[in-house]
Amino acid sequence: MRYWYYYYDPTYILIIVAAVISLIAQLLVSSRFSKYSKVSSRAGFTGAQAASHILQSQGIYDVSIRRVSGNLTDHYDPRSKTLNLSESVYDNYSVAAIGVAAHECGHAIQHARGYAPLTFRSALVPVANLGSKLSWLFIILGIIFSMNQTLLYIGIIMFSAAVLFQLVTLPVEFNASGRALKLLKETGILRNDEVSKTRKVLAAAALTYVAAAATAILQLLRLILLFGGRDRD
Numbered sequence: 001m002r003y004w005y006y007y008y009d010p011t012y013i014l015i016i017v018a019a020v021i022s023l024i025a026q027l028l029v030s031s032r033f034s035k036y037s038k039v040s041s042r043a044g045f046t047g048a049q050a051a052s053h054i055l056q057s058q059g060i061y062d063v064s065i066r067r068v069s070g071n072l073t074d075h076y077d078p079r080s081k082t083l084n085l086s087e088s089v090y091d092n093y094s095v096a097a098i099g100v101a102a103h104e105c106g107h108a109i110q111h112a113r114g115y116a117p118l119t120f121r122s123a124l125v126p127v128a129n130l131g132s133k134l135s136w137l138f139i140i141l142g143i144i145f146s147m148n149q150t151l152l153y154i155g156i157i158m159f160s161a162a163v164l165f166q167l168v169t170l171p172v173e174f175n176a177s178g179r180a181l182k183l184l185k186e187t188g189i190l191r192n193d194e195v196s197k198t199r200k201v202l203a204a205a206a207l208t209y210v211a212a213a214a215t216a217i218l219q220l221l222r223l224i225l226l227f228g229g230r231d232r233d
Helices: 012-036 048-059 097-111 117-146 149-186 193-225
Strands: 065-069 076-077 082-085
Touching: 012 097, 012 193, 048 065, 048 082, 048 097, 048 149, 048 193, 076 097, 082 097, 097 149, 097 193, 117 149, 117 193, 149 193
Parallel strands: 065 082
Antiparallel strands: 076 082
């Protein structure tokens, strides 16, 4: 058996493609956030103030808004009902910061309204985490034990759970951004021309999730091509 095949083979092109997609997405979101972080909102809301205003407009009063360290580390935690805004968003008056804060509010609203894809994604979290950690263990064991197909298939199936999580994340993120843009306009936090700028920031952020899903799919495809039962002898 040619063990060197697994250290260099044509499927490495899939890893390169995935890396390029991820890099482009990260550069785009960083570039747009940096650009529109310099554009202050005319209504004078900070990210935290905008978040508070949006939540109250939707009758949500049990979500705490907190500052967290880091840049673009913003997230909504449904377990503790906390909206965590990064240092570059919490006290920032820019249309970019307000857009990010509104996006996280979108997740809080999803949670409050029982949005099905978010509920499904939350249920997938432990399965996806376990699958992503153990999948490679089974694949390595499968290789060690003379390309044991049972172990390899188990590894591929477990990795598929992580891929499914990435796919379910897409509608959750797109919906949160859609809610955010609509509410920013309806509440008067941003004017029409400001909403269009915020839309560009959120569209770039959405591409990072698309890139993550594409990367996971390409990795799964590579595993299937390498270990999906094809004869290597």
